[in-house]
Structures are given as structure tokens and as C-alpha cells.
Amino acid sequence: EEKKMENSAVYNKDKFEESFVRHVESDLARNMFNCDDLGAYQAASNAIRDSVLVDWANTQQQQTIHDGKRVYYLSLEFLMGRAMDNALINLDARDQVAEAIGNLGFNLEDVLEQEPDAALGNGGLGRLAACFVDSMSSRNYSAWGYGLNYQYGIFKQEIIDGYQVETPDYWLKYSNPWEVMRSEIQIPVDFYGYVYEHYDTNTGKPKKIWQGGERVIAVPADFPIPGFNTTNTNNLRLWNAKPTMEFDFSKFNNGDYQQSVAAQQRAEALTSVLYPNDNFEKGKELRLRQQYFWVAASLHDIIRRYKKNHKDWDNLSNQVAIQLNDTHPTLAIVELQRILVDLEGLEWNAAWKIVQRVFAYTNHTVMTEALEKWPVDLVGRLIPRHLEIIYEINYFFLKDVEAKFPGDRDLLSRVSIIEEGQVKSVRMAYLAIVGSHKVNGVAELHSELIKTTIFKDFVKIFGPERFTNVTNGITPRRWLRQANPKLAKLISEKLNDPKYEYLTHLGNLKKLENFVNDEAFLKEWDDIKFDNKRKLAALIKETTGVEVDPNVLFDIQVKRIHEYKRQQLNIFAVIYRYLHIKKLLAEGLSVQEIAEKHYIPKASIFGGKAAPGYYMAKIIIHLINTVGEVVNNDPEIGNLLKVVFIPDYNVSKAEIIIPGSDLSNHISTAGTEASGTSNMKFALNGGLIIGTVDGANVEITREIGEENIFLFGNLAESVDELRHKHYYEGVKIPESMQEVFNAIDTGMFGLPEEFKSLLDSIRYHSDYYLATDDFDLFLDAHKKLEKMFGLGSGDPTHLREWVPKSVLSVANMGFFSSDRCIDEYAENIWDVEPLNV
Ligand code: 26Y
DSSP states (O other): OHHHHHHOGGGOHHHHHHHHHHHHHHTSOOOGGGOOHHHHHHHHHHHHHHHHHHHHHHHHHHHHHHTOOEEEEEOSOEEEEOSHHHHHHHHTOHHHHHHHHHHTTOOHHHHHTTSOOEEESOSHHHHHHHHHHHHHHHTTOOEEEEEEOOSBOSOEEEEETTEEEEEOOBTTSSOOTTOEEOTTOOEEEEESOEEEEEEETTTTEEEEEEEOSEEEEEEEEEEEEEOTTSOOEEEEEEEEEEEOSOOOHHHHHTTOHHHHHHHHHHHHHTTTBOOOOSSOOOOOHHHHHHHHHHHHHHHHHHHHHHHHHOOOGGGHHHHEEEEEESSTTTHHHHHHHHIIIIITOOOHHHHHHHHHHHEEEEOOOOOGGGSOEEEHHHHHHHSHHHHHHHHHHHHHHHHHHHHHSTTOHHHHHHHOSEEOSSSOEEEHHHHHHHTOSEEEESSHHHHHHHHHTTTHHHHHHHOGGGEEEOOOOBOHIIIIIITOHHHHHHHHHHTTOTTOGGGTOGGGGGGGGGGTTOHHHHHHHHHHHHHHHHHHHHHHHHHHOOOOOTTSEEEEEESOOOGGGTHHHHHHHHHHHHHHHHHHHHTTOOHHHHHHHTOOOEEEEEEOOOOTTOHHHHHHHHHHHHHHHHHHTOTTOTTSEEEEEESSOOHHHHHHHGGGOSEEEEOOOTTOOSOOSHHHHHHHTTOEEEEESOTTHHHHHHHHOGGGSEEESOOHHHHHHHHHHHHHHOOOOOHHHHHHHHHHHTTTTSOTHHHHHHHHHHHTSTTTTOHHHHHHHHHHHHHHHHHHHTTSTTOHHIIIIIHHHHHHHHHTOGGGBHHHHHHHHIIIIIOOOOOOO
């Protein structure tokens, strides 16, 4: 503790102020008199970073000396959000730095606001990777993340006239204090070219040589990842693509200097933009190039590190565990096989055994439209040697299957890594399963579903042991301490835990149950919620212009817009509510009477991005906005109902929105949402959930008790039958939904043609996501829960019925820490233990 104070500027106000001024003067080349909040953010970040870098260097040195097994988490997405506040919290230096910054004439909150989000991800999968790196550092594992350093993160969303408009997110407009460029590391990655056979005089055997046609250099940007309450600081390495210095001399000699330079510049385009599709694959060549570039650079780096101390390839899987975040990095399997066989001269089978021991694969979806398939032609052109290896892997695999299940031609064609369809393609998920020793789903229900549906044949072939479950988790540092400081503080007081140790022992939350009958405590708890709702109301006012009263029920759905997530179900229910409130008003009831007897006042709050090419998702956004336009401008309705769409939902906005929720929606068609992680974030912040029996909702219910969550809807096991019925017997629209459709069709919310294809997908095209089957059940669930809400803070029903549920939710969310989740990966998949540096 004392040493901490001596060494590091972040624990010593005077030193921090000194360091801050030095950074203003020498890094920013400014002086304190013209330093604005942005300058202060950069100077403060640099000063904090200095401390982080000391821990980081020590950690890396210790890990190297220890020479134990390292974990490598390969993910094309890391949705990190802001780094500065997170670093202060993990270093336990927030108070000191806030004071020092105050002394220098700045306000910490304003300074933190200057940082752009590192939004290098789409949604759940990318944010999961970010929570995982936090937990891997906090739990003292030796673990690196590998990804791409996109210059453009997920697009920024504006809402113009009710429509989503995308603008680029050039997040590196100012220099990024949290990245350390490693220009001294330059890894060549080849593309295209051809393969030839060469007689190897050493071995007397023929050898395959790949002669690449185009070369790009991979240069890492490193992001230190400080753990909470530990000096363990891991590395997140994100690659940049750079041109080679090798000129195309033939072009140059032909006098085509311009073109030769232009070709070089294209290299940088490789890592310029994140693909904005979430759960929908669209085989674009540049995307495959990104995947190979990233995988080749990462493996080269991993192998180089291994070779420093090791010669024996059999030992590789004792030193290296590589986790594949979905199938996006599956080419790593092929690349490692190529390195071992072609470059290191191992025999095929020996190499393949090593490969399988090194890799493990996490699946995040059962929806076929999200499963990656790459045309054989494209793979063969881009990385010709890899295609040969894939064929060979498939050949040996199918041979084993044939030996095990002789004569089952159907089985062979079903499980073949090569799909012989219209477009012959590589099935990446199958390649990932065959090349890994473990495959996991991300919640119990999902892990069961993959075993009985999309990967059923593989369970038969490899046995059930290859498949396992690791239920997702979230980091309580960001999603409780950072997002909801007041609640985190109240908890630390109640648990008698001034050092916030519960943030790494989240099971300790259980002790909150002792206070569930303590009225003063419940009031305090509710006051914090109210305060968070006021902050959210301010964000809504600032971003939409709409005023919402923080006393009303805040009913929230924020997540990527997708038909399977069913924002349409939610907005239809809002319309239904509006129509019925209008009826009651027309019958002469007052707003007050309606609020007390029929519909409690509420705000329906939406947010989320639609993939730019996802037509239906964009219609849903438009409908939400036009409904808001009508409802919010209805002079009769008062605060009975407001409907808002918060533009540009991202990690930083989530940190404001989630703590301000009374109720959140996780209402996917049963069996479609693999896990969901925002459900965990909302419950950890004392919001109640309305949800379907899907993904992690099932386990959340088990942990917090079914009386503390509002479940509704058909079960996953009924989905096939219902779809079948829709298809053969037609869709039955419930009366309630018909009322809503009529209102839309008569133009109540703008031109009906604009919404026609959305309504038609339900009434004429089989209602694939079962909106008609779940609509009335959804309305019923609302009726039930709204009684319990009472009339908001201060109301005795609210304090007696609702708030205790909120407390009990939080008390029982310990299981959903990503620390638990990472421990499970470590024990059951990676076979690694924490290393205390
Ligand atoms: C193939 C490519 C276009 C693609 C890109 C992104 C495919 C999928 C994705 C993203 C998927 C994703 O975010 N899945 C979510 O992963 C979360 C973490 O496991 C789950 O909680 C969530 O249910 C799942 O939809």
C-alpha cells in the first residue's frame, strides 16, 4: 500500500498534478492556460497510463519468467467503450485523481466525457470480449486478446425524420492515449499467389510451397488492460495493416509510379472498417481478407513467443490455449496446421493433434443466417494453400466418420466441411468443431439447443464430451461500480466492505437479502434509482428533446434491432396501450383516473442500431419514431405515455440508460437469443425484467426466483410446431393485434405503405418470429407487473412490492460475473490457473 503511494502518480495528488502539467507541456505542446477539457482528458490519460504501463511491463516480464500457459482470446470485435474511468476504478485511484484534477481547475466528470468510445464491435459478442479481458486481468490470468484496430468503429446513428441515418465513426480523430504503437514489430501477411510442389532434398519428400502474390504488413497497437485490485495487467493487441516497402518494380519501371503507390495504399484499407452486421453473414471478400490478415498475424506472434523458449512442438498445447470467439477466426486452425506441416515439417497427424489441443470454439447463435460460409472459389483465390489444407482436413475427417458409421452417405454429406450447394462453400462452424477440443454455447438453454439441432451429428461423431456450456457473464466493475457509483457505494456500506471486494466476489451480494424488510434501506435504494432515472431523463431530453417525468415507469428495450429480438412486439403493445388510453379518455375518464385504475404512467424507451442493409429493422426504427411523434405530441395524454428512441446506443449511453431502468425487455422468440448479456446488466442494477423463456433469462430466473421476474410466451420446444402451423394453416392475428394493425393501416402513424412489409411479414408471410402467438401473453404480463409498480417512488405499493424485488434481483446476480465465467473457461477448457504477479 505504502509502496503504491510512493511509486505512482495516480496515488499521490502532488505527483499527479506535476505529471499532468508535464504531459500538457511536452506531449500536447500546450500550456495550462489554454488547456481545455479535451486537453485535460489527454494529459490525465497520459498520466494515468504511465502508471498502468509500469504494471503492464512488470506483468509481462513476470509472465515471461514464469513461462506458464497463456490464453489467447481471438475476437474480431472488442466493444471496449471508454478506458479512462475504467482504469481509475481498476487502479483504485479515482478519488485521488478527481481531487488532483479539481485542483488543476477541471471537473473529472467533464473530463471523462471527452473520451470517444472505442466502439470496435457490433453488440453482444463484442462487449462480451471486452468484459472477458477485464475479468482475465482481474482474476490474474496470463491472457492476451487479439483483434483488429479498425479506424472506423461501428457507425454513428442519427435519427432524421424518424429514419436511421449512418455516419462514419472516425474515433481516432485525436491521438489515442490508450494505444501503444509497436512499430518495431512488423509481420508480413501474404495473399493470393499460387502453390507449387518442391522436392525437399533433406527429407526426400515433396513439399508444398505457397508463393504469395500480395503482401501486407501487420503492425500491432497494444492496449494495456489493468485488472481490478491487482497489478496484473494483460495486453490487448489490435493489428493495423500497413503497406510493404517492397515496390512493384515492373510497374515502377513501366513509369507507372502512381499506380504502384496506389496499390500500396490499399493495404491500409484492410483494417479501416468494422463490418456492421450483427448475426447476419454476408460473404464479402474484404471481410475474409480481414479475417486471414488478423489470424495470420496473431498466430505468427504467438508462435514467435513460443519459439523463444521452446523447441518441442508437442508441448505447444501446454503453453498455448486459443479461444475462437465465434467462427470469425476459424482460419487460425488452418493457419496453425500450415505452419506446423509446411513450415516446421511436422507429419500431418502429429500436427493435427496439436492443433486440436490448442483450439476451442465458442458458438453464439443457432440461427442459420448468421453461420459463416465462404465460397470455395474465393478461399482458393485468396489463400490457395489454405483451401488445400481445408480439403485435406475434410478428407481425413470424413474418412473417420465413414469408419465409425460405415455406409451412411447422408451423414457424410450433412457433416462435410465443404457444402456442395449452388455455390460450393466452406462451412466455418464445422471446421471450427473439427479443429477444436471443446465447443461451448453461451447459456444452458443455448448449449443444449446446439447439441440437438445444428451440431447434432457432431455430438454423435465426437461424443457429448466435446460440447459444453459456459454461461456468459458481465464485469461488475464497469456495469455496477462505474455505471452506478451510488448503488455500488450503498452496497459497499451495507456489506461492510469499504474496499469494494464484492466486485471480485460477486456472490457476496447475497447478504443484501438481510435488508429486504428494512424500510429505510428500501427507501435509500429507491432514491438512488430515482436519481439514476433523472440522469436518464436528462439524456433523453438532450438527445430527443422529449421530456419524461422520472416518476413514471421507465420501460426500456435497448439492443441491436433485429426481428428475432422483437422490438416490433414491444412497439405494437405500446400502440395498443395508446389506443386504449384514448378510448378511456373519449369515455370521459381523466388522466388521473386512468393512471390509478387502468394504465400507470410510463415511458417506453428504445435504442439500438440496425445493420445498414437490414430493411425490416429500419422499418421497425421508423415505426417507433413515428409512434413517438404522435404520442408525445398528443395534448390529452399528459404523462400517461411517452415513447422515445434514443439515437446512437453505445457503451457509454448504456452506462446511463441501464441504471435508470425500472423494467427492461428481453423478449426474443424462444430459442433464438443465445444468451443475452444486457439482461444481466439490468438486473445487476436493480431493474426488473420482462422476458421470454430464452437464453440466460432461464438461469437468471433460477438465481433470482421466478417471483422477481416477469416471464411470458411460448417455449422453445413449441416453436417448430407453431411455425409449421402458421405455414400450413395460416396465421391467426389476435384481436388485440388487429386493432393495432388497423390503426397503422389507416395512417395514424404516417403513410401505411411505409410499414406494409413489416405487417405483411406477420399476416401474410407466416410470422416467423411468432409475434401473434406471444402478443396477448405479453399484454397480460404487463398488466400483472404494472399493479406491482404502484405509482412510482414514494407510493407504498411501490415500496412494498416492487423495490424488494429489485433488491432480491441484485442480491442474487453473483453468478453472472464474468469472473465466474472466465474461471469456468480456465478450468474446463483452457486448463490454466491464475498467476499472482
Ligand atoms: C458472421 C458475422 C456477420 C457476424 C458478426 C457478428 C455474426 C454474428 C455477430 C454477432 C453476434 C452476437 O453478438 N451474438 C450475441 O452474442 C452474445 C454473447 O454471447 C449473446 O449474448 C447474444 O445472445 C448473441 O446474439
